């Protein structure tokens with residue numbers, strides 16, 4: 229074996245040579261290609277990166293800075309991911325303070341700007357200055373996170389994806405930001421609107437200067453808002469001089485589907501005249517894709533709920549109420565009205581001129597938004613109305629999609645982008661669908677938010693549960709806690725942890741959170757200054773009315789031992805699953821539990837017998853004597869155990885269904 233060269237460490241960083249070589253090779257290939265922006269190895273380079281490990285972050289930053297990472301190490305601020313921070317909720321006071329701090333610092337959360345450029349610049353020059361600007365931007369965010377301890381949403385860290393946005397902004401005359409109606413401000417990037425005002429084309433071209441482009445906020449999923457809620461949002465947006473519109477891609481595509489079905493039925497009728505019409509949008513495939521998207525929404529995993537595709541839109545009473553409110557500001561636009569609005573809101577095309585001094589032939593509408601806000605559904609709804617050609621523009625711009633919507637309008641679909649935003653807690657991010665539920669380790673925070681936001685009656689009605697809460701007489705405070713919901717849900721569904729037989733709260737949490745993100749459990753954030761409880765009152769009443777009309781049997785997917793754990797007091801036995809139990813065995817059970825002190829239904833201290841489950845059944849010690857409430861200390865233990873189970877079982881998870889976007893062209 230050759231002796232090591234004395235005094236010289238060949239691998240001072242301790243990083244694997246293979247990783248280094250790969251990074252260096254990739255970097256060389258990119259630089260040597262002589263091509264600009266997104267043309268080289270586009271598929272892998274365009275991959276969205278919203279969370280990086282420390283090593284990847286370090287290497288990528290070093291690569292951006294075009295420096296040897298050992299030499300540049302001290303200059304680079306390592307960023308840890310947001311997951312290491314503040315996994316629990318803030319008190320009301322802390323939250324107010326944090327929001328105040330966010331307001332004061334919001335100017336610092338910027339979308340990375342494309343540095344000024346001219347057509348005479350070389351590819352290498354453009355590359356260098358874009359990378360330098362991007363690196364500065366990332367350093368600024370790192371300072372916010374690491375030094376000033378702000379919690380940020382995960383944000384896009386791949387320069388290539390931002391380059392797509394730059395190109396979409398430069399091309400578009402109107403930029404439409406699509407947001408989710410349940411929390412418009414979470415998904416609205418204020419700085420993007422500032423950027424839109426500043427965007428310029430290449431220096432030297434006529435009519436590409438600042439202030440020509442316009443923005444529009446499209447509040448999608450408006451079917452989830454009541455008319456009153458829309459009025460309150462309209463008041464807020466008006467007060468902020470924000471141009472906005474309410475839309476529901478789901479409603480729009482449902483309408484289109486109904487029309488298609490009616491036409492199909494008409495054509496299938498024996499006396500129908502097949503060639504009489506060539507209806508608009510009749511055979512468009514996009515409509516079909518839209519419903520495919522809905523099918524594969526995160527959380528729609530079959531047993532999460534039996535009716536998880538059901539949205540709690542306004543019921544009949546609410547619909548009548550809607551008709552009574554004649555406020556044009558809150559109208560949920562039809563597809564054609566939306567298209568008209570695009571034309572009306574876009575600036576006059578003649579102010580834009582190309583290098584030859586010609587105005588563009590069509591208005592370009594850029595569509596930007598977070599993943600999952602319904603961008604694909606909106607585009608599909610827009611396309612479903614017409615016969616359109618969907619094509620990727622060849623050449624350099626092939627990664628964002630351009631869609632010729634009409635003779636005067638082109639849609640320019642930017643890949644889903646996660647903008648940096650301030651966040652109060654990680655739990656908020658999980659509930660907003662920004663952090664993936666399947667990767668969630670700490671679930672008590674997000675579930676606590678769910679139980680804070682939704683009344684107990686709504687949760688009970690939705691799942692057919694009876695949630696046990698420790699009352700004042702039992703030493704509790706009568707308030708519902710995360711554990712109460714999780715245990716009741718897990719028991720009712722028969723989700724037990726292997727080995728111990730205790731309720732699998734982690735699994736219950738995942739299903740409940742997916743229902744929340746998918747709007748089966750509906751909660752809408754109010755505009756600033758409005759109490760959340762008041763804002764959601766009507767929504768929850770509607771939901772209760774709907775549930776009351778629907779006879780819901782208690783959930784019956786319970787394992788054979790699960791019955792042992794279900795609620796104890798006779799008055800609460802509606803949650804007990806007695807499936808398969810005849811009247812005889814029920815009577816026998818009843819007699820047994822009434823007579824025997826050692827049954828798990830024993831009333832313990834409340835029954836005056838001094839029975840303690842934890843001594844009698846130490847392996848079940850995450851349960852209290854009531855069988856539903858769990859001590860906080862033990863709950864944490866349960867969380868750790870559950871997480872271990874979750875991680876340990878990763879290999880056995882069923883393969884994830886991959887959501888298909890309608891467009892081609894990227895990913």
Ligand SMILES: Nc1nc2c(ncn2[C@@H]2O[C@H](COP(=O)(O)OP(=O)(O)OP(=O)(O)O)[C@@H](O)[C@H]2O)c(=O)[nH]1
Nearest residue numbers: 449476477478522525599600601602603604605644
């Ligand atoms: N209630 C309701 N749900 C909607 C609406 N539009 C979209 N959704 C649902 O929201 C989820 C996301 O919709 P997509 O159209 O795939 O969202 P996207 O923004 O294109 O997401 P990416 O493909 O990840 O970029 C799906 O489950 C849709 O069914 C709407 O108007 N109302």
